[in-house]
Amino acid sequence: MKLKKSISAAGVAALLASSLLTGCSPKEETESKHDKTTITLSGWGGNPIEKKLLLDVLSDFEKSHPNIDVKFNQINDQYMDVIKTRLIGGTAADVFYLDAFEAPGLIQTGAIEPLDKYVDKDFDIGDFEKQQLDAFKENGKIYGFPKDYSTLALFYNKKKFKEAGISEPPRTWEELRADAKKLTKGNKVYGLGVMPQIERLYYMAESQGGQVITKDHATFAQNRVVRSFQPFLEMHLKDKTAAQPSEVGSGSGGEMFGQGRAAMVMEGNWNIPFMKDTFPKVDYGTAELPTINGKKGTMSFTVGYVMNAESKHKKASWELIQYLTGKEGMKKWTSKGFALPTRKSVAAELGYDKDQLRGPLVKGAKYATVWQDGPMLPIIMNNFNNQFLSAYLGERPLNEALKDAEKQANKEIKVTE
Amino acid sequence: MKKRPIGRTILYAILIIYAVITIFPFLWALSSSFKSLGEIVSGTIYFIPENFTLDNYKEIFTREPLFGRWLLNSLFIAAAGTFLNLIFNSMAGYALARLTFPGKKSIFIIILAVLMIPFQVTLIPNFLILKELGWLNTYQGMIIPGAVNATFIFMMRQFFINFPKEVEEAAAIDGLGKFGTFFRIVLPLAKPALAAQTIFVFMAFWNDFMRPLVILSDESMFTLPLGLNSFKGQFISFWNYIMAASMVFTLPILVLYAFFNRYFVKGIKFTGEK
């Protein structure tokens, strides 16, 4: 009895004390005294040259907007966790990168500012690739503008192809399987480096008319989805011509390819600067992903700039987004080839469709599946990948694994309700 | 005493084998930190680097300009936190052992109860309270919530209960008040217990991962473990850098330990009469 009383008394006292302390804590300065506004921009790193390019673009912006200073803040690890924690804590940047795949969930919470009211005619929304822009729309409103994108293409090692007597990259999955057999050398070199993850395989999952997600619920255990993965799994389990990076001690697909442990990988535009930096001696080419049942398919990943709904400097923030996703800013940002432009006019001007390495990536944009499918996709991805891996490793049949994963994903969706 | 040579040999064998097991990972990390990336990815396993290089150490400080800042953050937070813990825990431990006041027993029970609560229970509310205080992403947000520790209040109480009463009585005769007695006479004599506490508390602050992960979001405020994790995120598969950074992180605590080592085992007292 006594104990209970003193506990509750202590609790009340503590609450009082904490509210007192809150009352005393200095309120943050909101408006700077000078007429200069400082806004912060959060993003992830990328390689040092890429970062320098961004800083260059930002300093161009500062020159043309002398009353705005931009502070770039780089988040290297667990980007979304940090962004969410900062949004809750009220310490998030004014403008930040947002992967399309995470966008619907975050937009639903109301933490992102809708941008329609800021846009004027000169900004020319119609110039954006529709698919990429739509990834940031919710209920008819635009919450972000895509800064760049990449699709997946087939990277192939020319030297290994020559040694195996293959003259050109495979055009269909059947050809790919046959080539991979020729290219594989035991467990030292695999024909194909793969990532057994839904974000890389979504287009494949729906290639036979199946649906991964229906009305915010997982439906990927249906036969039409399961069947579509069969060739992919068989390459690893039966042919033993495909492996994931960790099986050969590599940290990523690009690394596996660069180290010569895979003769082919399916990667995006990011892999081109990576190869140039890390493995400059490897001679490789790119091609469109092989067709599945005669149909072309690939993934498209896009990242946009969004505005914090609690930003104290919304006008300045919009100026920044407008510049960065405008024709001039985007042209500079994508001019060095780290990323592909989402504006048609910029794409035409830079001519990446004619670039030898990037051509196949640009061609993919027309038929790619954009990696975004509603607010529940992160949960569904997690559960799918977890179980898909066990099927990939041959521990259990795929239909069983996916049935379990589907059940689990839907339970987890129920937990968040 | 009769020695048993076979038993001794077995004991030495146990000790030596385990010493090798313990030190092996550190030596491997140390040796990797002196290797070039080329040697790291080549997959050769040599303990002595083929081409000994200090470049990794140079590189981590230039490639990650915040590195020094993280080191300072960690040092400051751990030092300040340890200092407050030593004073506050000892004061409370002393009061619980030596002074009479109403509610003492309930307070002691509450402190024991607090020991049992996993800190994850308080993690989320703490985050929200710190948010209200405006203490997210600040030093005080990292230091103050951890400035007392139920375990060491308990340890200090056990220590002071066994402490000879005569010393304090003499001080009282000399006209020193309770505070004077405590800070001038009792505390200096509690060195072994304080030394043990210093190492434990410093280590807890220094190594803490989850609290800074939640509280600190600005990279320039990061402590070493967070910084190291972020560094790993950025230089994934550059194991030569990661190992060099790990070695830099480990050094300060080794120095501290070397310094306090002699008090260490003596001061640990978790059991004993109540």
Add this chain to the structure above:
Amino acid sequence: MKRGKSFIKRTREAGQGYLFMTPVLVILGIFVIAPILYAIFLSFHKVQLLGGSHYEFRGLDNFLKVTFDDRAHIALKNTVLYVVIVVPLQTMLALVLAASLNAGMKGQKFFRIVYFLPTLTSSAVLTLIFMWMYNQNGLINHLLNILHLPTYNWIGDPDVALIAIMIMNIWATAPFFMVIYLAALQDIPGSHYEAAELDGASGMQKFWHITVPNLRPVTSFVVIMGLIGTFQLFDQSYIFSAGSGGPNNSTLTVVLLIYQYAFKSLGTMGYAAALAFLLAIIILIATLLQRKFSKEESLY
């Protein structure tokens, strides 16, 4: 209450007592007791803190969700497995090491410093060092290869990832408890051993009949601390799996799950608070069970 003290003296001492306790009471009040009450509040609500805070009373919903949340079951299973394997092993290892060290061996100081290295090193650093050794082409697989033992994809294979963390943690934590044992061993009167030696007891016999029983209160402490520590496994899983608890949920622990629900998914902070309470109850039960088995009245 002691006799012979005047009322004034008692009041003064009480005042001083509170003064001595003030910092502890204030800090514990704000950062421990109040948060516990706040956590109780949260656990009965659906909490969405993004885009302005929303609290919606949900009664026992959050606690009931645990029954159908498969990931919570997996996390609990992993955590319990981890506790059941790690605690006994690390305790035994700590005891054996301490007793060996305490047998009056030469170089005791040297061994003690070496053994203590892992305890001094941050778990973030240790996890990275082990990830480097566990690498597919890393040191450990290389050694296994030399010994003609099977090699594993330690980090990527769901069957062994948790075991990899267990090995690492036993290695890292045992020396810490060894030091606590060592401190206690020095309190065992030498006369006990001398008496036994006169009776012709062997080293092993002395260990079983004198050392182990005399250390029982400390063992109780070590086991309880071990239980509390292992139930709270987080850093290693987080770094190993980059926060996901993968591969295939094999390194998902209860605390990692709490973290994910609180800071990764949106709007599940209340559920995370409920999970934290359930974990606290589990730890409490485990501790009580331990006490019941060891029948010790020594510490808590």
